Amino acid sequence: MTNNKTPYAIELRDISKRFGAVQANKDICLQVPAGTVHGIIGENGAGKSTLMSIIYGFYEADSGHIEVDGQIVDIRNSQDAIKAGIGMVHQHFMLVENFTVLENVMLGAEGGALLQQGMDAARAELKRLAHEYSLDIDVDAVVEELPVGLQQRVEILKALYRGARILILDEPTGVLTPQEADHLFRILRSLTEQGVTVLLITHKLREILASTTNVSVMRQGEMVAHRETANTDKEELAELMVGKKVRLKVDKDEATPAEVFLSAKHLSQLDSQGVKRLKDVSLELRAGEILGIAGVSGNGQSELLNVLSGITPLDEGEIQFAGQTITASAPKNAAELRDLKMAHVPEDRHKMGLVTGFEAYEAAVLGYHNSDAYNGKILMNRKAMLEECNSRMAAWDVRPPNPHLKTANFSGGNQQKIVIAREVEQNPDVLLIGQPTRGVDIGAIENIHEQIVKLRDSGKAILLVSVELDEIMALSDRILVMFDGAVVGELDAKDADERTLGLMMANAYNEDQKGAAQ
Amino acid sequence: MSQAKVPVWVNVGLIPFINIVLAFLVSGLVFVAIGQNPIEAAGYLVYGAFGYDEGVGYTLYYATNFIFTGLAVSIAFKAGLFNIGGEGQAYIGGLGVGLVCLSLDHSMPFIVIMPLAIIAAALFGAAWAYVPAYLQAKRGSHIVITTIMFNFIASSLMVYLMVNWLKEKSGMAPNSRTFEENAWMPYLHNMLSPLGIDIGDSPLNGAFILALICCVLVWALIWHTRWGYQLRTLGTNPTAAKYAGIDTAKVTIWVMLISGGLAGFVGINEIMGVNHSLLLNFTAGYGFAGIAVSLMGRNHPIGIVLAAVLFGALYQGGAELAFEIPTITPEVVVVIQGLVILFSGALEHMFKGRIEGFFIRRAAAQEK
Amino acid sequence: ADKPAVVYDQAGKFDKSFNEGVYDGIMKYTKESGVKVREFEPKNEAQVEQGLRRLAKRGYSPIVAVGFTMTSSVQKVAKDFPNIHFTLIDSVVDLPNVESIVFKEHEGSFLVGALAAMKSKTGTVGFIGGMDIPLVRKFGCGFEQGVKYVAPNDTVIQNMTGSTGAAFNDPTKGSELAKSQFSQGADVVFAAAGGTGIGVYQAAADAGHYAIGVDSNQNHLHPGVMLSSMVKRVDQAAYNTFKEAAAGEWKPGLQVLGLAEDGVDWALDDNNKSLVSADMEAKLADIKAKIISGDIKVHDYMSDSTCNY
Amino acid sequence: MFDTLIIMLDATLRVSTPLILAALAGLYAERSGIVDIGLEGKILGSAFAAAAGAAVFGSAWIGLACGVLASIVLALIHGFACITHRGDHIVSGVAINTIVAGLTVTLGLDWFGMGGQTPTLSGDQRFTEITLPFADALRDVPVIGQIYSNLLSGHNIIVYLAFLMVPATYWIIYKTRFGLRLRAVGENPHAVDTAGISVAWIRYRALIVCGILCGIAGAYLSTAHNAGFLKDMSAGKGYMALAALIFGKWRPVPVLFACLLFGFLDAVAVRLQGVVIPGMGEVPVQLIEVLPYVLTVLLLAGFIGKAVAPKAVGRPYVKERA
């Protein structure tokens, strides 16, 4: 690094990429010295994944070029990138789930027209890699039967097997507990010691500070800053990401929990494959409190929301709500629960909360479309729907305030406002809310957090699911931690810190306590 | 954002138009390949379809079938279901019509038979759609495959019934006896002549009016009722439908019942309106053509009527063409139909990106 | 003016049998008289009537309608155009401007049945019908009588191809049925099945057995395999119709053509000469004479819908 | 009884041959993620091209080549629509079936003037039956000899080819690089793309193989099993093959058995006409005809096992955030 004669492991010059109307990357320049971990941060939609996909040949840049080890390389597809020694671990794994680990690793690098020859060679090479980087794995296991952490390991092995010298990791810790993440970073360190260069994308500033050499910040498709990690801090990075000073704290008073609005006992639920996704979950939700559910994504939080809101029927246990008892044999669907004043802001607004093909005024009644307010005897009452949509758009500052605009054409934050407005304006007793600020920028986040606290203060019960520990800690009055479909711990918000929650999320808290005791 | 900048008329007008023009251009090549002048052929086609009263009547008579099957395909499509079973549903719908006419024509007046026949067409068609719908809704069986299978099952069932039970004893072919005239759907030329309006003799009959009524009802149902709202939600975002508490299984089954019922109305036009007896193979591919009609009509009743008339014109004009030029078979129309499905269905994205890109760039340029 | 026309049935004019027979008659007429005959091949039920109506409107007369499937359409259109002459082949419509021509297929089938029995070495012969309708059973019944007349102890295996119109155009099934009959010992098969027959004859050729054609003279299809054909002179009927019409001698009413009228017959030409011995030929001539004279009474299946003779 | 069985099985082999070829063709397409209800159209198109080619050039082999070529072209059109332009697979399949149904008759009429048929083929224009070595000598050996001479011997070369294609397909799918990639692309095309392999190219190759096999199936219909082309002669075999493919759960050997079962039912249906079964009366042939379809529906409904399709089948591949 000090010797500026050494070419960079990878260097980007003026990379631009446009998707239709969206300029995802604009004149991006980046220099990464060999053998370092280089962090890239930026808000959702800043263009990080797009940039990495361009390096990996998944997308082709509209303009600009890439140099590897000082040589211009023409990367038109992933094949070219692999040849140039680039490997990538994607945000969403690129694995064939019903293949074995070995088959997945070999795919694209079979070493001949017949499989048998390559298979033996691959086995040997994987053994070597496993040994060298402590990446142990059963190569004959079928991938869909492996836990996510191991699936990620397969992805890394895939890249290394192809001889990657530059490894891109796109939000690798989103599915890991802090402890698993630490293990990953140890692996990365041993990789860099062998001369591998790592590009790391993450939202978690803590990880950036702990494991990178340099960090670059992207905002709205542009590269806005480069820093040496040693010379920066959380506050500066956050400000660079958003472009203004950020308050990382929410103001709220002490909660005054009152009567139980909703109680769930021993809930269990099976998915279509017969796998138990919820295991004996019990909880109580009181008026005037925010109950946070923490956990690594995919540990039953979504299923819990779905069962509580009536989207999927439960298989065992019972729910008490609004004087009704809901069981497997006496289920209530989402519409019936809405009538009992339960509202639900789903985790994924695109997949669930909205119909992106609908105009805003139509999407604004989703779930309440049977209500008398929107219906005449036979036909729907469009006028009433439009009037209500107009007034809500004004109240919640939805931009643009056009009820006829297709929902898809609002930005993420405004879509989220439409959903939250719809649910909150029905004046529910219980609000289930999942990932309220996912994909929403910091400005809008503040607003949404304020609204949630306001609702609590007016005596409603709120169940908050979020994978962002910061958000959970900032908003909740009480926190439940979920692991593998079960509730594995409960904390008062005052006692929560990142380490404790992290251990609980890995279901390692008790052992850790024991270890400490000894 | 990207859609906002593309004017609506581009998506509902220009792009479909280009697709159809392409289909016709390639059809023209087919004519050239068989040594016919495409312009001359088109001339016969247009004259045959629209050149004289009777021709127009035939065109609209064929269009009636296409409206029914086009609506059937499109309402299912709106709910995200691909109903390839229109053929079988139309067939069984016709069976229902035939059974009503055969059992009541001696004892009941037209005014009783007609509504009963219409109900029977809908019920029988719906019944044939019910099993695939139920299996899709409750067991996730792929409706495309099950409806294809049910087309074959319908055709065997009809052969069995016609040959063993419904065939007129004295006749050769497996046809039922001809209904008494009080079980005939009146011809439009007969309905209009008392009013002093003279249109040429053609098979165009009361079923055409039924088809137009169906268009209005389907339009209102889809866009102006809460049930239609649920259906569109299911069709565009099934997960959101679950979230909204919509009983997706129920909506799936109901929309398929309606779809099957609409297809069944082909039986009114063919059995009650034209053939006046129950016979084999009267559906003649109308069910499959419904796919093309609904694609071309962009799943909107107005579009479907236009597309149905276009297809009716092709059928009638094609018959005229084959009549005038014996070396051409009416099957050439089937080729055109296939090309329309190819270009306006399967290849709909071929120009879409580029055309939309053009308008987006133009809009962007204007902003600056 | 002389404006003859013809409407074929949906099998089309090149079905190698019935429609093609009409087509041959037309060719002959056109060649002799120089008058072109307007032809139309409808593709569906609605087009049959439409075609007839259109021809009538344009003043074509006589209009020959081929096949029993046209019956109801001819009935309707002929009523609407009393000045146009219609000739319906293979079915009957009783109107003053319609001539109906039907054939005594059972008589011709009797002859080829007798021939089959004479030729068979195994004592088993087969009959393959097209669509299972009385008209086709009439062929089968006549054939069976002919076989039994020559060899009362011979077995006649009978199969029908199907129950719909498609059964007249399913050579695959025809060939499967023929193979099945061969494997049951049949060594001569008679197919009265339109286009399906093509598959039957092919199977006979492949297996080295004999086949008998139907409607037109099909001996040329597989010389050495085609033992004969039961010809139904639709060509002659069509030819005569046009000829009579041109001469102003066309008459309405029913015409029944049998052996006596040369309406049906068995075919003997260069293609099958070597297969038919002089002895067989003589015997057939004798039987034919007896049928014409009434000494042999051939039961018509369609008279009582049974084959009890 | 034994003889009858042999005869039925013999017919089963003949009838199931086009089904086997077409179902394997479908297997390649669907394993690569492309739904192909255009099997029917490809068979029909090839049957026509093969018969036309054989009639014009006087050779069954040239006919076969024409048939295969025509079928590949149709497969490529399907690919162009579904792969290159991300069109709906079903719509494209329907379009191809419709176009072919009309075009074969239209061209046939123009070329041969025989109502859309081709001339009847004979001699070298057809694939004729091959007698296996010693078949005649062994004919009289009970059971084994009968099976060998009457059942196994005496089919045309395409029948043997079809049966050989089953182990060949098994080998290709499970033991070769192409097979690995093919299976992967039908399950998760993103994984294949990021592994540096072109999704489109694999799918195109799968469709070409599909075209070749459908082409052989079509040529079999018109130049081996029959002697010429007839309008609509594929008569639903493509759909039947699709049913067999589902029934065989997209795996070569089970697919073979599904085809044999369907072929057997067909052979039985031909022979059961008018047969009176004691106690049951006359069996309606339609009942047997309909069995394959009913069985497939029951299978899909999960009443007789579960049919799990390749995960990515029917979904156009778009590079986007998953």
Ligand SMILES: Nc1ncnc2c1ncn2[C@@H]1O[C@H](COP(=O)(O)OP(=O)(O)OP(=O)(O)O)[C@@H](O)[C@H]1O
């Ligand atoms: N395939 C695509 N088609 C159209 N637009 C796209 C596509 N992929 C990304 N975009 C858009 O490009 C922009 C940048 O997206 P990108 O995925 O690179 O962001 P990111 O920084 O990785 O965000 P996140 O933190 O949410 O992963 C966004 O506005 C996104 O909507």
Ligand SMILES: Nc1ncnc2c1ncn2[C@@H]1O[C@H](COP(=O)(O)OP(=O)(O)OP(=O)(O)O)[C@@H](O)[C@H]1O
């Ligand atoms: N995959 C995509 N394809 C097409 N357009 C997209 C895609 N993803 C996002 N967009 C469009 O890009 C625009 C920006 O979306 P994005 O969610 O990044 O907004 P944003 O700038 O983050 O706004 P907000 O601050 O409200 O969240 C929106 O209009 C959205 O419709």
Ligand SMILES: [Mg+2]
């Ligand atoms: Mg990203």
Ligand SMILES: [Mg+2]
């Ligand atoms: Mg955003």
